[in-house]
Amino acid sequence: xxxxxxxxxxxxxxxxxxxxxxxxxxxxxxxxxxxxxxxxxxxxxxxxxxxxxxxxxxxxxxxxxxxxxxxxxxxxxxxxxxxxxxxxxxxxxxxxxxxxxxxxxxxxxxxxxxxxxxxxxxxxxxxxxxxxxxxxxxxxxxxxxxxxxxxxxxxxxxxxxxxxxxxxxxxxxxxxxxxxxxxxxxxxxxxxxxxxxxxxxxxxxxxxxxxxxxxxxxxxxxxxxxxxxxxxxxxxxxxxxxxxxxxxxxxxxxxxxxxxxxxxxxxxxxxxxxxxxxxxxxxxxxxxxxxxxxxxxxxxxxxxxxxxxxxxxxxxxxxxxxxxxxxxxxxxxxxxxxxxxxxxxxxxxxxxxxxxxxxxxxxxxxxxxxxx
Numbered sequence: 001x002x003x004x005x006x007x008x009x010x011x012x013x014x015x016x017x018x019x020x021x022x023x024x025x026x027x028x029x030x031x032x033x034x035x036x037x038x039x040x041x042x043x044x045x046x047x048x049x050x051x052x053x054x055x056x057x058x059x060x061x062x063x064x065x066x067x068x069x070x071x072x073x074x075x076x077x078x079x080x081x082x083x084x085x086x087x088x089x090x091x092x093x094x095x096x097x098x099x100x101x102x103x104x105x106x107x108x109x110x111x112x113x114x115x116x117x118x119x120x121x122x123x124x125x126x127x128x129x130x131x132x133x134x135x136x137x138x139x140x141x142x143x144x145x146x147x148x149x150x151x152x153x154x155x156x157x158x159x160x161x162x163x164x165x166x167x168x169x170x171x172x173x174x175x176x177x178x179x180x181x182x183x184x185x186x187x188x189x190x191x192x193x194x195x196x197x198x199x200x201x202x203x204x205x206x207x208x209x210x211x212x213x214x215x216x217x218x219x220x221x222x223x224x225x226x227x228x229x230x231x232x233x234x235x236x237x238x239x240x241x242x243x244x245x246x247x248x249x250x251x252x253x254x255x256x257x258x259x260x261x262x263x264x265x266x267x268x269x270x271x272x273x274x275x276x277x278x279x280x281x282x283x284x285x286x287x288x289x290x291x292x293x294x295x296x297x298x299x300x301x302x303x304x305x306x307x308x309x310x311x312x313x314x315x316x317x318x319x320x321x322x323x324x325x326x327x328x329x330x331x332x333x334x335x336x337x338x339x340x341x342x343x344x345x346x347x348x349x350x351x352x353x354x355x356x357x358x359x360x361x362x363x364x365x366x367x368x369x370x371x372x
Contacts, residue, residue: 014265015274020282023282028224037050054162060099079138095124096317159211159218182218189275224282242290253284260273307360
């Protein structure tokens with residue numbers, strides 16, 4: 001593969017295309033927060049209901065993220081009593097049973113949707129509890145149980161979402177406060193990697209809130225939150241929003257390259273230079289997409305991406321269940337990843353990505369939608 005397409009190593013001082021994906025998702029999470037919260041407010045949700053919803057969604061993301069992390073990286077198959085792929089497949093099954101909000105297609109033929117939903121969720125919870133109970137990591141001499149580690153992808157999204165959602169709700173929609181907290185997160189990122197926070201030690205509070213104190217993930221989501229608030233203000237809609245967002249994106253790029261003099265580009269380390277470059281790229285891409293889709297009205301081409309956008313968590317997790325089955329039985333479905341010719345690898349990956357867009361549409365038609 002061309003090196004610029006893949007993830008850069010921790011100390012490489014480089015950003016590959018793959019290194020832009022996760023921070024862009026965190027950025028999108030922040031952008032969506034003002035729209036999601038205001039939609040709930042229009043439905044009559046007060047402060048207590050909003051905070052409860054934010055807390056439940058965060059805990060759900062943390063739990064799912066930690067479970068996937070342990071099943072993917074820490075499981076001891078012999079001590080657990082089942083293979084890694086089997087454990088993960090059953091874990092994903094329980095997740096879809098518990099958190100699926102689109103089981104409407106089951107209601108009509110059975111007619112007792114309330115009872116059916118309770119039964120499905122109960123089965124999911126029982127399966128999840130069984131999997132957690134059976135899980136073991138480590139070695140026979142030193143067996144271990146679940147650990148949060150780096151929280152997993154969804155866990156990091158959960159912490160980032162919590163930072164953006166609480167900021168928006170508690171700041172009273174005042175963008176200045178959100179900008180200040182965004183800058184504070186960036187300063188925490190700089191201070192942490194400069195050793196200025198070493199005095200805090202490694203207590204349980206630091207261990208739990210390390211993602212926040214590290215500043216990197218909140219920097220990405222709070223940047224998105226600020227952009228979402230600008231987008232929601234009518235005065236910034238249209239071409240004015242595009243130009244302002246493009247200028248802000250360029251500023252973030254310049255700042256990121258400036259910070260590179262002290263901090264290398266590294267997704268794995270979570271450096272502020274990497275974060276600001278990713279924020280800048282995300283802003284520029286969003287500005288371009290907004291111009292094409294919302295101002296010029298060129299929307300038809302983007303429709304398949306809308307399927308995934310409205311069903312994002314499902315589209316993220318569901319393909320893994322295909323992987324688990326394919327790997328378990330050894331089917332050569334991903335043969336295009338093996339040849340030495342790079343055209344096969346890139347072309348096959350693009351076709352698979354397109355297939356997953358339509359897979360997301362199929363799942364939506366079947367009313368399979370994860371909602372936390």
